[in-house]
Amino acid sequence: MSPLITVEELRALGTAPVLADVTWNLAGPPGKDAYDAGHLPGAYFVDLDTELAGPPGAGRHPLPDATTVTSTFERLGISSADTPVVVYDTANSMSAARAWWIFRYFGLTDVRVLDGGLTAWQAAGGEVTTDAPAEASGTYVATPGHLPMLDADGAAAVAVKGVLLDARAPERFAGEVEPMDPVAGHIPGAVNAPTAANVDETGHFLPSADLRSRFSALGITTGTETAVYCGSGVTAAHEALALESAGLPATVYVGSWSEWITDPTRPVATGTD
Incomplete structure (x- = not known):
């Protein structure tokens, strides 16, 4: 099953899924403001900073705890x-992908991104x-480890x-700027x-064949050991979703x-190589 779902496919589902609006902006305004201004009927707002991440410390968006x-x-x-x-955000799925990855890491098996x-x-x-x-009363208990995850040493390897x-x-990446x-x-x-x-200019993911071509040009084919990272673990989930x-x-x-x-003992590279 594709990790993505189209509007048409969502409408055609026989049973309505749980909908989660994960609109988030790194530099503001708050995603909750956008949610309050209008969202899919039945969608709950999920706050990336407080529900999909732990307090900043070892990184800006570390894993949340299972509780x-x-x-x-x-x-x-x-x-x-x-x-x-089904999770979604305003358009390009940058923050929705974080929910997709976190929810799967903590045990859910049927999570898709609109x-x-x-x-x-x-x-x-x-x-x-x-x-x-209205807030519901689900009973599923989150447990970590349902997806593989790397630490710094693993990423270096x-x-x-x-x-x-x-x-x-x-x-x-080149180290020319760091905001x-x-x-x-x-x-x-x-x-x-x-x-x-x-994604394209409308925020839709490129077709699978185009994504495969893109990643093949970067050295990734079936069987290649592949890992992803970003600034704080948000857009890395988007890259994992595309892959x-x-x-x-x-x-x-x-x-x-x-x-x-x-x-400070970890090495830092600059430039484009």
């Missing part, structure tokens, strides 16, 4: 691992509402023996693959660059 995720599952009404869940998000829904004539659903993708913009973290550059041996190139859509599974280094640089 936090269990509370989110509870209020969304999720009572089993196979409860169908391709094109709210923008695609509205473009197809979909209704939006400002009404928030993949950079040597496989392909480690850096999902950030080229200028951040978010105190050190600029990238993990030695990483390959730059900006996440923005996974899975292309049939090329990858492991996420959740701590990403913001965690890598907390240890």
Whole structure:
């Protein structure tokens, strides 16, 4: 099953899935404001900073703990691992992908991302509402470890023996600018693959064949050991989603660059090589 779902496919589902609006903006305004202004009927708001990440420390968006995720599952009404869940954001799925990855890591098996998000829904004539659903009372208990995950040492190892993708913009990868973290550059041996190139101008993911071609040009084919990271583990999930859509599974280094640089003994590379 594809990790993506189209508006048409969502409408055709016989049983309505749990809907989660994960609209989030790195530099503001708050995603909750956008949710309050209009969202898919029945969708719950999920806050990336407080529900899909732990407090900043070892990186800007470390893993949340299982108790936090269990509370989110509870209020969304999720009572089993196979409860169908569809997550979305405004358009390009950058933050929705984080929910897709976190929910799967903590045990859910049927999580898909609405391709094109709210923008695609509205473009197809979909209704939006400002009404928030009542909190539910799901019973599923989140447990970690249902997807593989890398730490800093693991990411460094993949950079040597496989392909480690850096999902950030080229200028951040090269160390020319760094708007978010105190050190600029990238993990030695990483390959730059900006996440923005996974989607078209409407926010829809490129067709699977095009994504496979893109990643093949970066050295990734079936069987290649592949890992991804970004600044804080958000757009890395988007890269992992694009890779899975292309049939090329990858492991996420959740701590990403913001965690890598907390240890001054770890090497830092700059430039485009």
